[in-house]
Amino acid sequence: MDTMTLDAAGQTAASQPESAEREAVDTNTSKTVGKPFCDDAKMRMRNVNVFYGETQAIHDISLDIGCNEVVAMIGPSGCGKSTFLRCLNRMNDTIEDCRVEGELTLDGEPIYGQKVDVVPLRARVGMVFQKPNPFPKSIYENVAYGPKIHGIARRRAELDEIVENSLRRAGLWNEVKDRLDQPGTGLSGGQQQRLCIARAIAVSPEVILMDEPCSALDPIATARIEELINELRENYTIAIVTHSMQQAARVSQRTAYFHLGRLVEVNDTETVFTNPQHELTEAYITGRFG
């Protein structure tokens, strides 16, 4: 098969003969291809390195997450996308001998550092996990927990309002309004995950991190969550890690492809799924690994 070559950055036209494309293949030295930065960045990450003890899980990643934008992070298992996501609200703090280096800011304020209190940070950067993990408490308690511990609601009526609003925004209100006192774990998988989203937005975060939120759900529940993500985008900035490329294609504006702890390519989602610029991205999204 004859080959048509392009520089990984896609700067050369078709007429230019094959030149420096060998470098693009070499993942160890390659820089991120595409558009990792944006002008109205909500969160800015620069030269982030993450270590687990001696092993480096993330190599020099720089990425912006823009306001009211959904950024999808895709990549094969163990590529560091979840690790990177967890850096954004310091969930990695709980993991022993996990070290995060680099400059990470939220609205220009550093996330890491001696003086930064992780509690308000996590109120601003909420998280939804892979497995729906409602507390073994009532639906109401689940949603009310965040506002309670942060002292957001002054009165019971206020708390009721927050709970109702959060459940409404998560598209769950009509399904659960008559059984708020029943256990959250009694809901179906998809409902549980929406409850977890309601719980996360109850503390009015600015950024929501989602770590494979649909991996345990059936297609219909998945479609609901995806629809919800689309709606939430108006008010929140969302970063979502997903194993489903179709999902990334459907919900995100930009897609970041991770490979072996490196950020290989970030581009508009349309570009990534029709004409990725890096051949590793191409190989991944077309199912050519092996």
Add this chain to the structure above:
Amino acid sequence: MTDTNRNLTQEQVRQRIEQHLASRHRKEKVFRGLGIASVAFGILAVLVLFTDIISKGSGAFVQSAIQLEVTYDPLVLGIDKVDEESLTWANFTGVIREALRERFPKVQSRSEKRELYSLVSSGAPFTLRKRLQSDPELLGKTQTVWLTADDDVDTFVKSLSDSKEGFRGRTSDQKAEWIQQLIDSGELKKRFNTTFFTQGDSREPEQAGIRAALLGSFFTLLVTLVLSFPIGVAAAIYLEEYAPKNKWTDLIEVNINNLAAVPSIVFGLLGLAIFINFFELPRSAPLVGGLVLTLMTLPTIIISSRAALKAVPPSIREAALGLGASRMQTIFHHVLPLAMPGMLTGAIIGMAQALGETAPLLMIGMVAFIVDVPTGITDPATVLPVQIFLWADSPERAFVERTSAAIMVLLSFLIAMNTAAVLLRKKLERRW
């Protein structure tokens, strides 16, 4: 799947599986049989133990008593009014002897009289004293009372139901005849043995009870529970949730596991050396017993609590942390409620272990002969298993059944505690 195995056709493979199947089934059956046999053996052993103990011990719950016409004669008693001082030296023994002589007027010789007097327990005068104390009007009057029989009489009476002759022991023919007479006339009956539950230890079997030992066990366990549960849970939480994983915590973990395997008598020696000799805490007291048992049960509680904490799904922790809950909030709001059933089960099992523990308590003097019922954690006391040990050591035959009865009480407490553990677990383990 056509060429999974190049050398064998599917048909051949199927045949081999078929042939192999028979031996597989056989092995399965043998294994199941072995399992059933071991369970059956276990149940049999428990049944034998229980029937033995129950058959031996059930007698202790009844006690022979003799009906006598007692006259509170001021002359015999040697007092003229009822007050504290006169009651202490009033001669109630004389009153009883008088009553016995009246019942059996033919008795004349000294030796016969001594025989006669020994029908009634040496504790009987105290019964009379109590009666008179509660009702001073009785002075000078005659009353029909049931007095506890002597242990030899009791043993003989109880053995009559087994054989015609009965177990005589020190009982003479003469005495046996009197007893027979009393039984025939309905003046000797087996009544419920309240003494066994209301009195402390005694050298006389008919006056010996387990109340002191029960309360001693209660106070000891109270101290143990109050100390070991909070300390154990706190240690477990720290080790599981806070402590960094390094060689120090590894060392601590190994040592805790080792501690759980240390023979309990070593803890007794430790208690003796530290609590009694160094801190000079009172000897034989439930306080020291509780402290020693705390040392012993701590590893059990820490290990089971850590297991319970480990079993809490990490997703719950993540959920709470992800919402911005602090570590302590996460633990107290979410982790602990979920781990509580497991922790409580561990604690109750630890307590049950402590309840049955003897060896370390011997070292700190809880083996002493203690008649008085303890009223607090610093009073000298003994505990149920030690009481069992003491009675098993006593020569009187009547102590045999009391030993078994005490074992029954101990076992029923253990069963009750284990049941409580199961119920508590069920109740707390609400499946949300």
Add this chain to the structure above:
Amino acid sequence: MEMHFDQHISRQFNEDLESIKTEMLEMGGLVARQVADAVDALSNADSELAEKVLRAEEEIDKREMALDEHATLIIAKRQPAASDLRMVMSVTRIARDLERIGDEASKVAKMAIALTDEGSSPRGYTEIRHIANAVRKMLNDALDAYTRFDVIAAMRTLTEDEKVDMDYRTAVRELITYMMEDPRSISRVINVLWILRSLERIGDHAKNICEQVVYLVEGADIRHGHEDKLKTK
């Protein structure tokens, strides 16, 4: 970027993609044959060959439908992305162009029959032969570029179309002059004009195929004069 369609984890996917590509190229070969036969029938006044071209038309339509079906199935089953997606899209688009080329070839064949029946007066045949050669070469080159994922060849072929268009305009002008000189020949010359028109359309379709080669390899849609998209990349 290299184009490899035989490295998917799913072997079946490899085969599916390979087979639609092969089917499309086979169809391309068939269509090229049709064009050649139609032109030959005309220049040799061979109405039998022209009839054959008309009969083969049906086969091409069938192939287009089969190819569409096949591509739909791949999309439904595999949700292809990136180069795979472009491959499937380009194959369906090219199939459409090929089918249209087939239609144009039939038209030429019909005209050949009509012209043969009327008897010869080979006015305009030189132009026909000239343009026919040019578009046949274009078509073959386009399919060839597709086979080899050769963007450079495709771009080269693309520019050929301008020449064909120019030749066509010149020929039309010439034939109009002729018709004005000799009004009796108008009906015949109009038939010749129709043939030229068909050939010119075939050239356009060949150009479309080249554009699909660029789309497949580069991911740039340069149709309707958007060649700049490729340049800015």
